[in-house]
Amino acid sequence: MTDTDLNAQLAASQAEVDNLRAELEETNRGVVALYAELDEQAIQLKKATELKSRFLAYMSHEFRTPVSSIRSIARLLIDQVDGPLTEEQAKQVRFIQTAAIDFSEMVDDLLDLAKIEAGRVEISPAWFEMVDLFSALRGMFRPMLDNHAVTLTFEEPHGLPRLYTDDRKLSQILRNFISNALKFTSAGEVRVSARPFGDGSVRFSVTDTGIGIAQEHLVAVFDDFSQVDSPIQKRLRGTGLGLALCRQLASLLGGTVGVESELGKGSTFFVTLPQQLAVAERQE
Numbered sequence: 001m002t003d004t005d006l007n008a009q010l011a012a013s014q015a016e017v018d019n020l021r022a023e024l025e026e027t028n029r030g031v032v033a034l035y036a037e038l039d040e041q042a043i044q045l046k047k048a049t050e051l052k053s054r055f056l057a058y059m060s061h062e063f064r065t066p067v068s069s070i071r072s073i074a075r076l077l078i079d080q081v082d083g084p085l086t087e088e089q090a091k092q093v094r095f096i097q098t099a100a101i102d103f104s105e106m107v108d109d110l111l112d113l114a115k116i117e118a119g120r121v122e123i124s125p126a127w128f129e130m131v132d133l134f135s136a137l138r139g140m141f142r143p144m145l146d147n148h149a150v151t152l153t154f155e156e157p158h159g160l161p162r163l164y165t166d167d168r169k170l171s172q173i174l175r176n177f178i179s180n181a182l183k184f185t186s187a188g189e190v191r192v193s194a195r196p197f198g199d200g201s202v203r204f205s206v207t208d209t210g211i212g213i214a215q216e217h218l219v220a221v222f223d224d225f226s227q228v229d230s231p232i233q234k235r236l237r238g239t240g241l242g243l244a245l246c247r248q249l250a251s252l253l254g255g256t257v258g259v260e261s262e263l264g265k266g267s268t269f270f271v272t273l274p275q276q277l278a279v280a281e282r283q284e
């Protein structure tokens with residue numbers, strides 16, 4: 001190969017390298033621009049989420065006063081403080097009362113969800129015994145057990161270590177699970193249990209012998225406003241926020257929620273939490 005050939009080849013390779021470098025630089029600029037756009041979008045998304053949470057928080061907060069006055073006026077009417085009601089009037093006032101109670105529960109759930117999303121929920125972990133939590137829950141549900149065909153059983157939490165977590169939030173999750181279980185079970189049993197799970201976690205389960213949930217609906221039940229769309233569930237409507245709240249609360253406590261169910265046989269909802277809430281998991 002002559003010197004001229006070699007030089008020509010070198011020049012050609014150099015040109016190729018230059019071309020490649022130019023292409024690479026262009027791609028780099030493109031990637032940088034894309035990143036900037038993504039960052040911008042992430043900021044926008046964060047702003048939108050914050051706005052949504054703030055709106056929800058203000059709205060649900062402002063709804064509380066009028067709803068509670070509707071509730072107290074309905075109460076006065078039902079108690080016939082200002083004179084007797086006819087049978088029909090009493091029935092209508094009870095409708096108002098039920099609707100107002102449902103509404104105020106929904107407002108409370110919305111406010112809780114908004115607070116969690118805005119990162120404004122304080123977690124106060126403390127050491128406590130499961131036996132105490134179970135007996136508090138038992139006391140809370142006793143007055144509500146009006147269907148004698150369903151029993152509510154709390155298994156003795158044998159061999160469970162003491163827990164270090166936010167017991168009020170755990171209780172809120174279990175209350176939601178239990179009230180759903182009672183709502184969707186017309187006969188049989190609702191059973192609440194707690195067991196050590198894996199390494200250093202505890203799993204709380206609420207098992208019912210109720211209507212169950214079809215496999216295709218299982219994935220969505222923990223989403224906001226999600227309700228299973230089947231004729232049998234229609235008359236038992238709530239707002240579909242209870243389980244979404246449970247999922248958020250569980251993740252605040254460093255845990256997860258889950259469900260297993262068979263249509264027509266019953267369901268088990270569970271929450272798995274670290275036995276001791278790690279300090280790093282306390283606030284995002």
Ligand SMILES: Nc1ncnc2c1ncn2[C@@H]1O[C@H](COP(=O)(O)OP(=O)(O)OP(=O)(O)O)[C@@H](O)[C@H]1O
Binds near residue numbers: 176213227229233
């Ligand atoms: N134990 C259960 N058995 C059968 N279906 C259930 C059970 N728990 C929940 N579901 C289904 O999951 C849906 C979502 O439950 P969630 O608690 O979020 O809402 P809700 O009970 O309808 O309303 P809310 O709790 O907000 O008053 C319910 O509407 C119901 O369709």
Ligand SMILES: [Mg+2]
Binds near residue numbers: 179180
């Ligand atoms: Mg519910």
